[in-house]
Amino acid sequence: MTSTVPAAVIGAARDFGxxxxxxxxxxxxxxxxxxxVARALIADRLRPGDRLALWAPNSAQWVLAALGSSYAGLTLVPVNTRFTGVEALDVIQRSGARGLLITGPFLGVDRLAALRAAADxxxxxxxHLVVEIPSQWDEFLARGAEVPEGEADARAAAVTPDDVADILFTSGTTGRSKGVMSAHRQSLAVAAAWAGIAGLSPDDRYLVVNPFFxxxxxxxxxxxxxVSGAAIVPQAVFDVPRTMALIGAERITVLPGPPTLYTSLMxxxxxxxxxxxxLRLAVTGxxxxxxxxxxxxxxxxGxxxxxxxxxxxxxxxxxxRAGDDARTVAETCGRAAAGFEVRIAEPGGEVLLRGPNMMLGYLDDPEATAEAIDAGGWLHTGxxxxxxxxxxxxxTDRLKxxxxxxxxxxxxxxxxxxxxxxxxxxxSAVIGVADPRLGEVGRAYVVCRPGATLTESEVIEFCRGRLAGYKVPRSIEVRKELPHNASGKVLKYLLRAEAADG
Structure with a gap:
């Protein structure tokens, strides 16, 4: 099996032409x-091992940028399109990105302006390199004309299976984001396993609504x-009429997404x-x-x-797997895939994973890595x-x-x-409460300082300026006090039980 992304791009051109x-x-x-894209990045003095941040919605240019960065020997750092400028700056800063490809104004937000304000x-x-997509895309590509194709091909050939292909930032229970590092061999092995179980082939047209970040x-x-020869059809934002139109016009065969995506369509x-x-396949979870x-x-x-x-x-x-009955599909997450072992830790019932495609570790955070992966090589999922x-x-539940x-x-x-x-x-204490459309939304319980008063709208508006939209609590309850245990930790299970009781 191909074990670097550049080799996979070359192999796909050879096999699927x-x-x-x-x-x-x-x-x-x-x-x-x-x-x-690789030639343009080389022309802009990005070196092998440098990190390229990509802050943009799903598009053909996103795909070309991601594959081109790997072809040039760079490490891709995708940035969540829902992040505020402050959140995006944190990812760019901590990853040490030397390049940034960023969307122009999108959904009423000028992300570059927000990022510059946060940076100031x-x-x-x-x-060092900032390119706005799509307005500066052609100019960016034109700069690569001075770089010979052979130089880009040499960069691609020098990439090894154990080089870091991507760093994806995800928050932990402490709220501090962690950069999850994966090698080329791992990213491709997971992709191949998923494609194999899904039965992807050159006959498939895959509508990717799930964010590329x-x-x-x-x-x-x-x-x-x-790795399978299926066609990628990107969609920047899930929009029911547009998605239905795309399925018909593009003869889409594969459409993964959360359950709400399918209920919205039907x-x-x-x-x-x-x-x-x-449509022949829907994958959810x-x-x-x-x-x-x-x-x-x-x-x-159908x-x-x-x-x-x-x-x-x-x-x-x-x-x-194909052929599993409706109850198995609905009530389980399936069985081990992509070379993983799965076991349940006792006591407590925590799900543990072990396998060759588990992350290399967290960027610049050996302590968090050691907490997540034990001496036996088992990843503690929480x-x-x-x-x-x-x-x-x-x-059945979450430890986190x-x-x-x-x-x-x-x-x-x-x-x-x-x-x-x-x-x-x-x-404050924040929990998730049931929501018929989104599955769960945030509810914040807030205790004010003596002499202070806060309204629900004030708290929500404050959060909107600092957090991505999906993180902003939908409801606020101001309380005189919160329930604590003897060590002072908030007893969130009591808040959850109260919320469940209505």
């Missing part, structure tokens, strides 16, 4: 495009298509007007999936439905689960406080840290 790869590009043209406030210079969108999306009043018959929904998806969409489980540190650890006699995994809002992980400690900066806040 004139087959469609990305929008109107063939795999041969995809190689040419990646090589052109922090006194931190932006990277996420490990799933990058590895079970872009790289899975690269429940839309115009659903009957669109031809969704090309990240939330409880009722068996009735699996049956409905199979009946109304697609097979699989569920999976993973995390940034492991990407895809378990997955259902999730509680059980294995049945077939080896199928069911996630993390909850999932619209398919995105939210770490309450990060939100609480932001709330601590609000004048008048003495203490």
């Amino acid at each position: 004139s087959s469609p790869a990305l929008e109107r590009l063939t795999f041969e043209q995809l190689l040419a495009g990646a090589r052109r 406030a922090e006194g931190f210079p932006l990277p 996420n490990s799933f969108g990058l590895k079970a999306g872009i790289l899975a298509c690269l 429940d839309h009043p115009d659903a009957a007007r669109h031809d969704l018959s090309s 990240a939330a409880t999936v009722p068996p009735a929904l699996v049956e409905r998806m199979r009946k109304e969409l 697609a097979d439905v699989l569920t999976a489980y993973g995390l940034t540190e492991a990407v895809v650890a378990t997955m259902c 999730d509680i689960g059980r294995l049945d006699e077939r080896g199928y995994l069911t996630i 406080d993390m909850y999932i809002c619209g398919g995105f992980n939210v770490y309450p400690a990060e939100v609480e840290r932001a709330l601590a900066r609000l004048p008048g806040v003495a203490e």
Whole structure:
């Protein structure tokens, strides 16, 4: 199996040639495009091992930039498009990125202006190279004309399987983001395993709504298509009418996403007007999936439905298989995949993973790495689960406080840290509460300092200026005090029980 991303790009051009790869590009043209990006990066004096931050929504240019950076021997650092300028600056700063490709104004937000404002406030210079997409894309590529193709090819050939391919930042229970490092061999092995179980082939057209900055969108999306010959069809933002139109026009066969994506499609009043018959596979997870929904998806969409489980540190650890019944698909996350071993720790029931495709570790954080991976090589996931006699995994709870809002992980400690900066806040606690549309949303319990008063709107507005939208609590309760244990830790399980009781 190909074990570096540049080799995979070259192999795909050889094996799939004139087959469609990305929008109107063939795999041969995809190689040419990646090589052109690599030449531009070389012209801008980025060296092998340098890190390139990419802050943009799903697009063909995102794919070319990602593959081109690997072709030039760089390490890719995707940035969450929902991040504020302050959050993005933290990732860019801590990764030591020497280059930044950034979207122009998108969804009413000028991210470059926000980033510059944050950098000015922090006194931190932006990277050596900053390219705004799409306005400066052609100019950026043109600079590579002075670099011979052979120089880019030599860079690609020098990449080794154990080089760091990407660093994906994800928050931990402390709220401090951690950069998860993966080698080329690991990213590609996970992609190949996912593609194999999903049965991806050059006959497939894969609509990637999952963000490319996420490990799933990058590895079970872009790289899975690269190793299987499936065509990538990127969608920047999930929009039900646009998604339905794309499925019909592009004859989409594969569409992963959270359960709410599928219910939104099936429940839309115009659903009957669109031809969704090309769909053959839906892959979901990240939330409880009722068996009735699996049956409905199979009946109304005509697609097979699989569920999976993973995390940034492991990407895809378990997955259902074709032919699994609706209850298995709905109530489990499947069985081990991508070379992983799965076991349940006793006591406590924590899910542990071990395998060759587990992360290399956290960037510049050996202590956090040692906490996550024990002496036996087992990754402690922080999730509680059980294995049945077939080896199928069911996630039953979380050891961590993390909850999932619209398919995105939210770490309450990060939100609480932001709330601590609000004048008048003495203490706060954030939990996830059930929401019919997003699965879970945040609720913040706030204790004011003596003499201070805060309204719900003031607290929410404060958070909006400092946190990505999915992290902002949807409701606020101001309390005189919070429940604590003897050591002073807030007893969040009591808050969750109270919220569940209505």
